[in-house]
Amino acid sequence: MSRLRFSMVENAIARKAQPVDLPDGRPTEYFGSAVFNKKTMQKYLPSAAYSELLDTMNNHTQLTRSLADSVAYGMKQWAIDMGATHYTHWFQPLTGGTAEKHDAFLEFNSEGLPIEQFSGSLLSQQEGDASSFPNGGTRSTFEARGYSAWDPTSPAFVVEDTLCIPTIFVSYNGDSLDFKTPLLKSIEQVSRAATAVCKFFDPTVKRVNSFLGWEQEYFLVDEGLWAARPDLVLTGRTLMGHESSKNQQLEDHYFGAIPQRVVAFMRDLEFECWRLGIPAKTRHNEVAPGQFEIAPIFENANLANDHNLLLMTLMSKVASKHNFKVLLHEKPFKGINGSGKHCNWSLGIDGGKNLFSPGKTDKDNLRFVSFMAATLDAVFKHNALLKATIASATNAHRLGANEAPPAIISVFLGRQIADLFSAIEKSETEETVHVEGKSGFRLSLQHIPELFIDNTDRNRTSPFAFTGNRFEFRAVGSTANCAGVITAINTAVAQSLVEFKNEVDILISNGVSTPKAVYTIARKFIVRSKAIHFDGNGYSDEWKKEAKERGLDVESSVPLILDNYMSKSTIDLFESMGVMNRTELQTRAEVYWETYTKKIQIEARVMGDLVMNHILPVASSYQAELLDKVFKIRTIFDQDKAAEIGERDMSLIEKISKHIAATRMHVDKMVAARRVANIIDNEREKAIKYHDTVAPEIENAREFVDKLELIVDNERWTLPKYRELLFLR
Ligand code: ADP
Ligand code: MG
Numbered sequence: 001m002s003r004l005r006f007s008m009v010e011n012a013i014a015r016k017a018q019p020v021d022l023p024d025g026r027p028t029e030y031f032g033s034a035v036f037n038k039k040t041m042q043k044y045l046p047s048a049a050y051s052e053l054l055d056t057m058n059n060h061t062q063l064t065r066s067l068a069d070s071v072a073y074g075m076k077q078w079a080i081d082m083g084a085t086h087y088t089h090w091f092q093p094l095t096g097g098t099a100e101k102h103d104a105f106l107e108f109n110s111e112g113l114p115i116e117q118f119s120g121s122l123l124s125q126q127e128g129d130a131s132s133f134p135n136g137g138t139r140s141t142f143e144a145r146g147y148s149a150w151d152p153t154s155p156a157f158v159v160e161d162t163l164c165i166p167t168i169f170v171s172y173n174g175d176s177l178d179f180k181t182p183l184l185k186s187i188e189q190v191s192r193a194a195t196a197v198c199k200f201f202d203p204t205v206k207r208v209n210s211f212l213g214w215e216q217e218y219f220l221v222d223e224g225l226w227a228a229r230p231d232l233v234l235t236g237r238t239l240m241g242h243e244s245s246k247n248q249q250l251e252d253h254y255f256g257a258i259p260q261r262v263v264a265f266m267r268d269l270e271f272e273c274w275r276l277g278i279p280a281k282t283r284h285n286e287v288a289p290g291q292f293e294i295a296p297i298f299e300n301a302n303l304a305n306d307h308n309l310l311l312m313t314l315m316s317k318v319a320s321k322h323n324f325k326v327l328l329h330e331k332p333f334k335g336i337n338g339s340g341k342h343c344n345w346s347l348g349i350d351g352g353k354n355l356f357s358p359g360k361t362d363k364d365n366l367r368f369v370s371f372m373a374a375t376l377d378a379v380f381k382h383n384a385l386l387k388a389t390i391a392s393a394t395n396a397h398r399l400g401a402n403e404a405p406p407a408i409i410s411v412f413l414g415r416q417i418a419d420l421f422s423a424i425e426k427s428e429t430e431e432t433v434h435v436e437g438k439s440g441f442r443l444s445l446q447h448i449p450e451l452f453i454d455n456t457d458r459n460r461t462s463p464f465a466f467t468g469n470r471f472e473f474r475a476v477g478s479t480a481n482c483a484g485v486i487t488a489i490n491t492a493v494a495q496s497l498v499e500f501k502n503e504v505d506i507l508i509s510n511g512v513s514t515p516k517a518v519y520t521i522a523r524k525f526i527v528r529s530k531a532i533h534f535d536g537n538g539y540s541d542e543w544k545k546e547a548k549e550r551g552l553d554v555e556s557s558v559p560l561i562l563d564n565y566m567s568k569s570t571i572d573l574f575e576s577m578g579v580m581n582r583t584e585l586q587t588r589a590e591v592y593w594e595t596y597t598k599k600i601q602i603e604a605r606v607m608g609d610l611v612m613n614h615i616l617p618v619a620s621s622y623q624a625e626l627l628d629k630v631f632k633i634r635t636i637f638d639q640d641k642a643a644e645i646g647e648r649d650m651s652l653i654e655k656i657s658k659h660i661a662a663t664r665m666h667v668d669k670m671v672a673a674r675r676v677a678n679i680i681d682n683e684r685e686k687a688i689k690y691h692d693t694v695a696p697e698i699e700n701a702r703e704f705v706d707k708l709e710l711i712v713d714n715e716r717w718t719l720p721k722y723r724e725l726l727f728l729r
Pocket of ligand 1 (some may be wrong): 213282295346347472650
C-alpha cells in the first residue's frame with residue numbers, strides 16, 4: 001500500500017481492543033437493573049397499586065387515573081434514584097427507528113421553589129406536534145396534533161439521564177401514526193381468535209400470546225474509514241466500490257473466531273442489553289467479512305419489538321466507544337451478503353404450550369395441525385401484503401438476489417410436515433383419520449428433530465420457514481421495525497382462525513363430532529392453501545415461473561409491491577379485525593412511497609456529488625499524468641519505439657476516457673430523470689418513476705466508477721476501498 005493510503009487507513013483504525021468496564025456481579029444479578037420491572041415496582045409502589053398494575057399488564061385491563069398517579073409517583077422516585085433528571089415518551093414513528101422528546105422533571109411549586117414533578121397525566125398521555133412526523137398527507141395542519149399514550153405492557157427504563165416510557169403515537173382522531181398501536185391491536189386479535197380455537201381442545205385456555213425472537217444482523221466498520229466515505233455517512237451503504245479480491249468465497253468468516261476488538265464491542269453491548277432487560281443470548285460472525293449477528297431469547301411480540309428498537313440505538317452508541325460504526329443497512333456492500341432481521345414468530349398458550357409444537361397426544365397434534373393450517377391459509381391469502389411489509393428501498397437490494405430470500409413469499413415445511421399434509425389431503429374421511437388413536441392416521445410426529453437436521457441448508461432459501469416450533473420470517477430487512485410484519489402475520493392468522501372456528505362450529509351444530517369437524521376444516525384449509533407451500537430452491541428461475549402459475553405475487557418493484565397496503569383484501573382484513581382502518585393503511589402506503597423516493601433521491605445526489613468531486617477529478621488527473629508521460633516518451637524516442645514503449649499507457653488513457661465519458665453520461669441521465677420525477681405530485685407515481693428511471697442510473701454509473709477504481713493509481717484514490725473497509729483487525 002502506498003504511504004499516503006497506508007497512513008489514511010492506519011490512522012483511521014484504533015487497533016487495540018477497548019477495555020470494557022464490566023460491572024461487578026453476574027449478569028443474572030444486574031439483569032434488568034435499569035428497568036422499572038416487577039422487583040423495582042414492588043419496592044416503589046404501594047402494594048394495591050402494584051397488584052392493580054400487574055393486572056393491567058397481564059390481563060390488559062383498563063388503567064384508572066388514580067393508578068396512573070400512583071405509578072407515576074413511584075416511577076419518578078425510582079428514576080431519580082437511578083440518576084435520571086428527564087423523562088420522555090418513547091415512540092415508533094413510521095419513518096423507522098424511535099423518537100423521543102426529553103422534558104426535565106424540574107418544576108416550581110407555588111412558593112417558587114424548584115421541585116421534581118411527574119404526574120399520572122404526564123405519564124399517561126402527551127400532546128405534541130405531529131406535523132413533523134410522516135403521516136402521508138392524510139391529516140391537514142389544523143389537526144396536526146399527535147398524542148403519545150403510555151403502553152403499560154412494556155416497562156419503562158432509564159437510559160443515561162432519561163426515564164423512557166414506551167408509548168403509542170396517534171393522531172387527533174385516534175388514527176395510529178406509529179408501529180406500536182396496530183401491533184398491540186393485532187396481539188389482542190390473534191389472542192382472541194386463537195383462544196377460541198384452543199377451546200376445542202381445552203376449554204380452560206384464557207389467553208394466547210404471540211412471540212417474537214428476532215436475529216439482528218449488522219456490519220461493523222472502522223469509524224475513521226466510515227467518515228471518509230460520504231456515501232456510507234449519508235446513505236448507509238457504499239454507492240461505489242470494486243469488489244475486494246477476497247470477500248466471502250472461502251466461507252471462512254461464518255462462525256469463525258470473532259476478532260478481539262469486536263468481542264470487546266459485543267461484551268459491552270451485551271452488558272448494556274442485560275441492564276436494560278434485553279435477554280441477549282447469541283452472538284456470532286455472519287457470512288460476510290465484517291458481518292455479525294446478535295439474537296435474544298424470544299419474548300412476547302410487543303416487548304421483543306421494543307427491545308429490538310432499543311438495541312439498534314444502543315448498538316450505535318456502544319460502537320462509537322470502540323471506534324466502530326454499525327451499519328444496519330440491508331446492503332452496505334455490493335457482491336457480498338446483506339443483512340436481514342429474521343423474525344421468529346409463534347403463538348403460545350399463556351404460561352404453557354407452544355401452539356406450533358406437535359404434542360404427545362393426538363389431541364395436541366390435531367391442535368398443532370389446526371394452527372399450522374390456519375397459518376398457511378393466512379400466508380397464502382395475504383402473501384402479497386406480507387411482502388409489502390418488508391419492502392423498502394434498502395431491503396430491495398437483498399430481495400431477489402442470490403443470497404437472500406426471493407421476492408416471492410412461500411412457506412417451507414420440511415419433509416415430515418409436507419408428508420403429513422399430503423397424507424391429510426388424501427384422507428378425506430374420518431374413518432382413516434382416527435385422531436383419537438395413535439395408530440390409524442399418523443398424527444404423532446416423534447421424528448421432528450431429524451427433519452430439521454436434514455433440511456437446514458435447503459430451507460435457507462425460503463422466506464417463511466417452519467423451523468420445528470415456530471415460523472421464521474427471513475425476508476425482513478435489518479433496519480426494519482419488526483412490528484410491521486408481526487402486525488400483518490398476527491392479523492392475517494387471526495382472520496383465518498376466526499373463519500376456522502366459524503366453520504368448525506357449523507359442522508358441530510350439524511351433529512359432527514368435534515375432532516372430526518376440526519379435522520375436516522383443517523384439511524380444507526391445507527388443501528386450499530397448498531400453493532403457498534414450497535420446499536424447493538427459492539432462488540431458482542423455475543420457481544419464479546412456477547410461483548406465478550400458482551397465483552403467488554411475483555412483483556419485484558417496491559413501489560408496486562406497496563400497492564398491497566391498499567388492496568381490497570388488505571383493507572378487508574385490517575378493517576374486519578379492527579386493527580387498522582382504510583385511512584391508517586393509506587397513511588402507511590403514502591409514507592412508504594415517500595420514504596422510498598427520498599432514499600433514492602439522496603443516493604442519486606450523493607452519487608452525483610461523489611462522481612463530480614471525487615471520482616472524475618482523480619481519474620482525469622491520473623490520465624493527465626499518463627498523457628504527460630507519453631508526451632515525454634515521444635520527444636525522446638522515435639515514432640515506432642515510442643509507440644511500443646507507450647502502448648500500455650496509451651490504452652489506459654483511452655480506457656479512462658471511455659469510463660469517464662460513460663460515468664458522466666449515466667450521471668447526466670440520472671439527474672435528468674430526477675428532474676422529471678421531482679415535479680410529480682402523486683407519491684405513488686413519483687416512487688414508481690424513481691424506481692424505473694433514477695435507481696437504475698445510479699447502478700449504471702457505478703459500474704464505470706468501479707472500473708476506474710481498478711485502473712487509477714491507488715495512491716490518488718480518495719475513498720477507502722472494500723478491502724480496507726471489510727477486514728477488521
Ligand atoms: P437460528 O440462527 O438457527 O435460526 P438463533 O438461535 O440464532 O437460531 O435464533 C433463533 C431465535 O428464535 C431466537 O431469538 C430464539 O429465542 C427464537 N425462538 C426460539 N423458539 C421460539 C418460539 N417458539 N417462538 C418465537 N421465537 C422463538
Ligand atoms: Mg435464524
